[in-house]
Amino acid sequence: MPSLTEAVAATLPGALVGATDWCTHPAGLDVPRVGGSKYPDLDRVRSLRPDVVLLNVEENRREDADALVAAGIPVRVTYPRTVDGALTELADLLTDLGAPGEPEWLVAARRAWAGLTDEGPPRRVLVPVWRRPWVVLGRGTFAGDVLRRLGLSNLYAEHGERYPRPSLDELRGRAPQLVVLPDEPYRFTAGDGPKEFPGVPCALVSGRHLTWYGPSLAEAPAVLAAQLAAPVTP
Structure with missing residues (x-):
């Protein structure tokens, strides 16, 4: 999931053991690749022995999530449908992954969205x-x-x-x-x-x-x- 790869890489760079071929940010990310988000190489994923695989309801397939769970690999599934929901999910995820506090980019994101005001119809x-x-x-x-x-x-x-x-x-x-x-x-x-x-x-x-x-x-x-x-x- 490119969004989550970028979020983890920017906050806990040593935590990533792999990413999809579509994970293009941050630039120069050097981790093993496991294929596409829709049809990943599950054997490759398993070989990397991750503690958890980060997934998204819209980006990834349920059958891949079920296969990973059946193989004994925990998954974390995200599904934000609002900006506030995304900010909350990201904060909870990064905390659970070991971040000591909210990263600067997440604080800046909260500030950027909180400052918006609608003007006119x-x-x-x-x-x-x-x-x-x-x-x-x-x-x-x-x-x-x-x-x-x-x-x-x-x-x-x-x-x-x-x-x-x-x-x-x-x-x-x-x-x-x-x-x-x-x-x-x-x-x-x-x-x-x-x-x-x-x-x-x-x-x-x-x-x-x-x-x-x-x-x-x-x-x-x-x-x-x-x-x-x-x-x-x-």
């Missing part, structure tokens, strides 16, 4: 996270709460699914005031928005700052606010 936004098929942020997502705290109203926040798959025509019919295009997990580009959503401003944002919960939380409000304030206008 929220802008109605669409947040695609994939295309072919189109997938958007729906109900109860961490990224959705990030945007809410930044003064945006997700048009699919009350949908019955967490990641709905509407058609492009339906998305256009929602009449968004802004389309938010993260650069991960699907790598949207600045040209995608004007092509797919003609006449609607589109903001290309950092997926890491929108969806990761770890040290990036400290700078996420400022980074995302700047990106949201400079949309590409068709």
Whole structure:
């Protein structure tokens, strides 16, 4: 789980015995790799003899978690759906892993998010996270709460699914005031928005700052606010 790898590496660097191929932060992280987050090499994981494997409900598969538990390896599963929930989960996790106190980056993250104030009515936004098929942020997502705290109203926040798959025509019919295009997990580009959503401003944002919960939380409000304030206008 890239977010948790970064959080542990920044706080307790000697604690990591392995990471997935997708764990790209911090730069230069030198630990054994165990494959992808969706299909890890479980034999490789077991060979590293970890005291605990950190997992996430959305990023990792239940069957892999069950296989590790069956092999006698404890797992710690995270599932933050709000900014405050993420901050609490991170604090509890790092304490349980042996951190003597909250790291400076976590203190800074609490301060950054506590200082936000909503000004004016929220802008109605669409947040695609994939295309072919189109997938958007729906109900109860961490990224959705990030945007809410930044003064945006997700048009699919009350949908019955967490990641709905509407058609492009339906998305256009929602009449968004802004389309938010993260650069991960699907790598949207600045040209995608004007092509797919003609006449609607589109903001290309950092997926890491929108969806990761770890040290990036400290700078996420400022980074995302700047990106949201400079949309590409068709």
